[in-house]
Amino acid sequence: MTRTGKEPVAVVGIGQTKHVAARHDVSIAGLVREAAVRALADAELTWADIDAVVIGKAPDFFEGVMMPELYLADALGAVGKPMLRVHTAGSVGGSTALVASNLVAARVHRTVLTLAFEKQSESNAMWGLSLPVPFQQPLLAGAGGFFAPHVRAYMRRTGAPDAVGSLVAYKDRRNALKNPYAHLHEHDITLEKVQASPMLWDPIRYSETCPSSDGACAMVLTDRAGAARSQKPPAWVHGGAMRSEPTLFAGKDFVSPQAGKDCAADVYRQAGITDPRREIDAVEMYVPFSWYEPMWLENLGFAQEGEGWKLTEAGVTELDGDLPVNPSGGVLSTNPIGASGMIRFAEAALQVRGQAGEHQVQGARRAMGHAYGGGAQFFAMWLVGAEPPAS
């Protein structure tokens, strides 16, 4: 028998840890279990309701545990169940959620727990990313060294004024004050403090970079019948896609990678979005260095090429703006690398469920979660809505 059409997928449970620089009080297993238990509680489900577990994180070198899903099977209630481990560099949190979503959409499983984590205090992320390989370009002392030249290229290409980066950082750090799970709560933040912070990788200043966080994020995804039983409003997946392109090649546009454009276009096609700027109410985008907000606004089709920085400068992306970007405070305020993409996806879902608390965008009906990784080459995105998808 052939069943046609995908099963609609709903997010019915979301759990995060309070992200901090170092969770010395818990093991890796304790950290992930905390997020998973909160997601189950939110969904009002138990471990027995979970058919499969899909887990993601960024490189195993960060904690020094090879394939940690083996050790984490017990902590995540996976014993006797299927468990998949996804790794797509910085986009992994998003990719992990999409793999879990596909299990439900394909009707292989009905209710899936998906989780992503990083316990960065177990190591040093900058040097964890800087292991040299013969005959290959090193990552130039961490991710900032890799991405700073591309920010420069963006500034030169668009004529964006120097101040745009600090505006993004100032906005995201203020948004984070409204998010109890955010890592950085800088109550005395001012635009002047951001602009006076030390230059790390010119033009990226200290306060325009993401922190290193310990943290985990989990979601419970389920089918139409599972959503019908949910006591709280679910978030419905209207579209999801992944795209990848090579790391280094002559034609690559590091400022606006084609894989990002294609990925967004696929998500909009699935969700029936023709004018993302008007039809999407909130965006959680992966902005590890502040300048990536205007860059991704263009890459994702929210602004014409060369115009992204104007939206930022005009306050469009503020929490009370026309297109709020990173109401949660974003990666700039919280960066457990492997979890960061899933946090974007989960925060988008919180927005359309109306459960984002103080950083809720009023009336948000459709929200986008975005993640990228590697040398701006891996992209994962989803669009969630308060209403079930039409088909």
Place this chain on the structure above:
Amino acid sequence: MPTTSRYARDVAVVAFAQSDHRRRSDELSEVEMVMPVLHQVLDRTGLKAGEIGFTCSGSSDYLAGRAFSFTMTLDGVGAWPPISESHVEMDGAWALYEAWVKIQTGEADTALVYSYGKSSPGSVRDVLTRQLDPYYLAPLWPDSVALAALQAQALIDAGETDEAGLAAIGARSRAAAGANPHAQLRGDAVAPGDYQVRPLRTGDCPPIGDGAAAVVLAAGDTARRLCARPAWITGIDHRIEAHGLGLRDLTDSPSTRIAAEHAGVFDAPVDTAELHAPFSSQEVVLRKALRLDGEGVAVNPSGGALAANPMMAAGLIRIGEAAARIHRGESDRAVAHATSGPCLQQNLVAVLEGEPA
């Protein structure tokens, strides 16, 4: 049409390719090792990378010795224009599972799956200790052969096998590999040898080596167009067990049994079994879990993991070898198995079927 499909779409393995597996490949980068295999598997279908609906790979940063190692290998795929792609930090058999799910959603009709591992740059016995519980077990550095030996001794103590029985498994595997040009240990090359860790001798242990493998999946009529006799995946499932060895009966593999039940292994007899059993003793456990005790089943006709065990690819190779036998008309219903983790902690089981001639 497969007769027992329980899924939305019929999906088949339509092509398989693998490298020659070797003790070391110092002159090749991972990209250089993978590229010929990718070209071979695509050539067998006539497809180009840009025509593939979804691509998924499996590998391990710990073998490569650097973070995000798979980003470089993606360059070998030729991912331009950009492709729909994902990666599991697991054996390629699980990458195949993710790709199979993707095809089930209807978002892709074809998938390229590949995986690879170079064990030669380091000490794989030491490296694998890093996948154990990092607080209680890994600091003791119990290596993979020592843990397998615990399992082997438990089997002997339970009367399930003896050292002669184990030696016979090793000898049979290497003899079968005589017909496999890709295998690392072939023919009668390996005597039982000295003890590595009692009761396991050299002949009970897998060779350490480098290698890669790739598979193309396709759905329905596309599969028929690309392959004269597609190997239909009529069932596939995977399960994990507790990590702590003290929490498990090492003489049994309940996760393999559950996966086999969900994959429909026991619904009808199989004529081929490709088992990912890196240690001879693990074949004993898997035969029991999969009820492979009868006549008429060719177990590891390729030589199995005792003849070539490229980390992260050996499980995908089992699926590929089983499918290739169906492609060649040597099998009608095969079971393929992949494992991960110490002492068979995580197991994947797939049933592959060919249409009647």
